[in-house]
Amino acid sequence: MAIAERLMVLDPTIGPDAGGLELAQRPASLRGKTVGLMENSKPNSDHILAYVGEILQERYGVAELVFASKGDSSTSAPNETLDDLVRRCHFAVTGIGD
């Protein structure tokens, strides 16, 4: 490989697997709805989400709060947790990071 010659090189990257994600339908209004609040086990994430829940109730008329936990910040939420949230809630709020 001479330093001044043109050369072909290969892309070392991989992106996320294509497909499989769709946005859920958004409710027209939050009034009277049930919201899921899933914390990620990091300290105070439960308190932050509880405060978010209060705001949703006071300002937007959300009727009911359902609290859930991922249990581990490194892995996806268990399917049972997600299924329960889907069954009981109109929408959900979660968070990432510390």
Add this chain to the structure above:
Amino acid sequence: MSEPAARQIEADDLLSAQQLYLENGWTDGLPIIPPTPALVERTLSFTKLDPGDVIGQIPERRRTITVEKVAINAVMAGCRPEYLPVVLAGVEAFSTPESNPHGPSASTGGSGLMLIVNGPPVTQLGFNSGANVFGPGPGAHANATVGRALRLVLLNCAGSVPGGADRSTLGHPGKYSWCIAEDESDERWNPLHVVRDFAPAQGAVTTFWGLSTLQISDHVSPDPEGILASFAAQLHRPGMPRGGGCQVVVVVGGEHRETLAGAGLTKEDVRDGLFRLRPDATISEPEDILVVAAGGTGGRFSALTFSWGSGQRCLAATRPVEDCVNLVRSTDEGSD
């Protein structure tokens, strides 16, 4: 030459290729070996796997890592072609559910990915297990490049881009390269992979999401009890929040090893002794203490590296290294 599946890009010359990879964010900041199709194909000739085979997946990031992409990053890192099976085993290991890579590679907490090499590949491929085992040098080519290849795979294939999915506040020096081999020359101690239920003649690698390494200097204790007490005094994950279920890699240097093994202590004795002496519940089970024989024979030093993960999550993972397909060809330099 077979056509690679990866996108091909034309560069004006060698230096332009360097700039291309740097500007695209495809490097760790250091120069790379431009992965030409010929170099990648030569590297791929050292595995029985097909280029399109999947070697690892990270479901949380919807990433599927192929053998070809690992080979590309291995070339970039400067790996000799025959190192590929070790790199593949490392990728396979870090991608496992027990390793649970999403958290430690994204965390604001700085962790590096340590790779520990065992079995025949250590001597066949020239990994360093002796003096300066955590450091650079002409005798550390395999260590340096294989460790770097894993980081480039994390960067380019697993989405661990600094400032992107990698949100580490401080980073970690081991993010450039963090690969050691175990010194298996002393038959009094079982190698790590044998402790973890692999056959002695089977090559194997163990990945470990590690925090900062703490060196333990004990130039005073003349007996095993004193050495174990020195190690155990630090078994509380210094600098980190208290929590159980952590793991620790204990690299025992040559002089400490001679004192311990010379008194008849096996590796399991060392592990169990440290577990009994631990100051708190940071480590929940003896098997979470991974004792590794490495380092030089001059100077009474050993080292502890705690896991990023706690609560029995993000664990060390050990996988076999396939036999090199064409290791005998390693002396065939050729030219590109």
